[in-house]
Amino acid sequence: MNKNLHTTFLPFADFLDHLARSGFEITIDHHVKLHLVLNQFAKERNPNDFKYLIAPIIATNEKRQQAFYEAYDSYFHALPDIETSNIDTPSDPHDASAVTSDKTPKKWIYLILGCFLITICLLFVFYLHNPTEPESSQTKPSVAATEQSSQENMPDETVQFADPLDPPKPTDMSETNRDWLSRLKSYDWALWRLGLIIFAIVYFLLQVYAWHRHSLALQKVRGKKPPIAYPIRVQRSDPDFVKNRSFYQTATRLRERQISDRVKIHVGQTIHKTINAAGFPTFVYQPLTEPPDYLFLINLPHHKDHYAHFIKHVSDRLNQEEIQITTYFFRDDPQICFKNMSSQREMLKDIIPKYKACRLIIMGTGDALLDPLSGELEQWTKMFESFKHRALLSSRHLSEWGMREINLSQLFIVLPATIESLDHCVSQFQMDQDQAQVFEETSRVDMFMPVDQSPKDHIQSLQKWMGDRVIFEWLCACAVYPELHWNLTxxxxxxxxxxxxxxxxxxxxxxxxxxxxGHIPDPMRLELIKCLDKDKLTVVRQAIIQLFDKHSSTLKDHDTFRLNIAIQKWMLNPEDAQLKRDIQEIAIDEQRIIQDYTVLRLLSSVPASP
Structure with missing residues (x-):
């Protein structure tokens, strides 16, 4: 059966149902992404390779990925084996070396070619300055004829002949030296020309070799699978600002009970009223109190957004303090929410009826709530009026506040997204105010924003923005690793x-x-790393290496994992030749090369593996 035809008729729709029955969360996003993958790669991939293409779509971590592989193998166990000789990606990362071993640069080829070209140049130069004298085509006259002609032309004067036995007189040394100097001067221009030719040949060979080495590094990645994608893993720890006195005071304020809609009979007042009414029953009710429930809607435009993780971290710590908080995330538009990245999407209009008795707190900029042309509140935001208490904690710096926040204050209590603002929200909720003016003064230091300047010009602005030297060094330490992660920060x-x-x-x-x-531009990273103290830089790199060493042994065979460790170790000791060779032997992803300037530097300085 044709491989492409067989791939087209794979029952992937039924397979997704099988995954859902196995415990995987399958949403409409998974169906759409799977459809796009099949349309793009159905004619280019072997059916067995679809297991590795679909895994990043379905699985969210290593354990789920392993479970997906098992489910795929068990479901498609009846699939016949297909010839995979034309597939250039081996199943095991160790087998990939066999695929790329024949692409290693052969240094002896460049050496022989260079010697051959230099030899030709030398022969050419010496040939130009020592041409062979052409043989004369005329015959020399005979001795007899010569003597006869000399006798005829001889004058009458007496001629003295030299004695044949006398030795010849020695040649003058000055004439020999002059001949040697004249010959050396004739070679001056030849030597310069020869040197220029040799330099050009060597430079050309080095450029060809460097180009071949760069191309080889980009080709090695083709032989690697499965696509194990993992971030650096750091055990979660609570920062000090969620363990101090101010935080616990805020948690106490959030736990304060509120008056509920339910009531109960006040026995004492009821008896007193009944007696005064001559025995006619007169009931007196008193409202009940209950702990407040909160609904947090957190804007998560990017999964590495530190501000969203900061709010989520605070929310989790408040939950540990027995505060009832339900958290939803959204990406810019709060009309579509989700509880986590892999969960099913829920519409806001379906969430509001279930939590309308809660106190609503939205964490984000609030741009999606405003009309992009007029700047007024969108019509659909009227659904938030179902909440009696509602607030918006803006992630923008106070120096950037303007008409947006004024328009948002028509519907929400607008405050900065800080722990202290949560305390202020409770005060406003207890006063039953629908609006509140921000009483905190605007910061005197303007918000730092990257502009079209050189990275060196940003350093002074950053130091002014940070204020504290320790915080600036913290930023420099975060620049050591190519990506930014909340727990790692x-x-x-x-x-x-x-x-x-x-x-x-x-x-x-x-x-x-x-x-x-979650990413600092590479030129800015380089400047920030230069500003970090050498001892602290060593501490940071050692800490990152220790984090990688904590991974399981199964991941150490993966090239990206090995590459991260090798780069950090090389940074600790740049003179170690063995570490340089280890980095060059690892297959490097093209996307990884673009993101990390250190790899680009290594490709230009590290000799290729033999």
Whole structure:
């Protein structure tokens, strides 16, 4: 059977139902993504390879990925084996070396080619300055004829002949030296020309070799699978600002009971009223109190957004303090929410009836609530009026507040997204005010925003924005690793500082645009790393290496994992030749090369593997 035809008729729709019965959360997003993958790769991939293409769509972690592989194998066990000789991706990462071993650069080829070209150049130069004298085509006259002609032309004078036995007189040495110098001068231009030719040949060979080495590094990645995608794993730890006195005071305020809609009979007042009414029953009711419930809607535009993780971390800690908080996330548009990245999407209009008795707190900029042209509230935002108490905690810095926040204050209590603002929200809720003016003054330091300047010009602005030297060093430490992760950011602060982490310091860092998308540009990373003290830089790199060493042994065979460890170890000791060779032997992903400037530097400086 044709391989492409066989792939087209694979029952993937039934397979998704099988995964759902096996415990996987299958949503409409999975069906759409699977449809796109099949349309794009159905004619280019072997059916057995679809297991590795679909795994990142369905599985969210390593355990789920392994469970998906088992489910795939068990469901398609009746699938006949198909010839995979034309597939250039081996099933085992170790087998990939066999695929790429024949593509290793052969240095002896470049050496022989260079010697051959230089030899030709030498022969060519010497040939130009020592041409062979052409043989004369005329015959020499005979001795007799010569003597006869000389006698005829001889004058009458007496000629003295030299004695044949006398030795010849020695040649003058000055004439020999002059001949040698003249010959050397004739070779001056030849030597310069020869040197230029040799230099050009060597430079050309080095450029060809470097180009071949770069191409080889990009080709090695083709032989690697399965696609094990994993971030750096850091054990979660609570920062100091969720363990101080201010945080516990805020938690106490959030736990304060509120008056509910339910009532009960007040026995004492009922008896007193009944007696005064001459025995006619007169009931007196008193309202009941209950702990408040909260509904948090957190804007998560990017899964590495530190501000969203900051709010989520605070929310989880408040839950541990026995505060009833239901958390939903949304991506820019709060009309579509989800509880986690892999969960099913829920419409806001379906969530509101279930939680309309809760106190609503939206965490985000609130841009999606406003009309992009007029700046007024959207019509659909009237559904928030179902909540008696509602607030919006803006992630924008106070220096950026303007008409947006004024328009949002028509429907929400608008405050900065801080722990202290949660305390203020409770005060406003208890006063039953629908609006509130922000009483906190605008910060004197303007928000740092990257502009079209060189990275060196940003350093002074960053130091002014941070204020504290320790926070700036924390930023520099975060630049050591190519990506930004919430748990890793907290972990690095504990590595470089013994001071308690304050909320203001955290907000000064995570409000930077780079911490919204989880990536610092490489030129800026290089400048920040240069600003970090050498001893602290060593501590940070050792800490990152220790994190990688904690991974299971099964992941150590993966090239991306090995590459991260090799790069960090090489940074600790750049003179170690063995570490350089280890990095060059690892297959490097093209996307990884673009993201990390250190790999680009290594490709230009590290010799290729033999």
């Amino acid at each position: 907290l972990y690095l602060y504990n590595c470089i500082s013994d001071q308690p982490l304050q909320e203001s310091s955290m907000l000064a860092l995570i409000r930077l645009p780079w911490f919204m998308n």
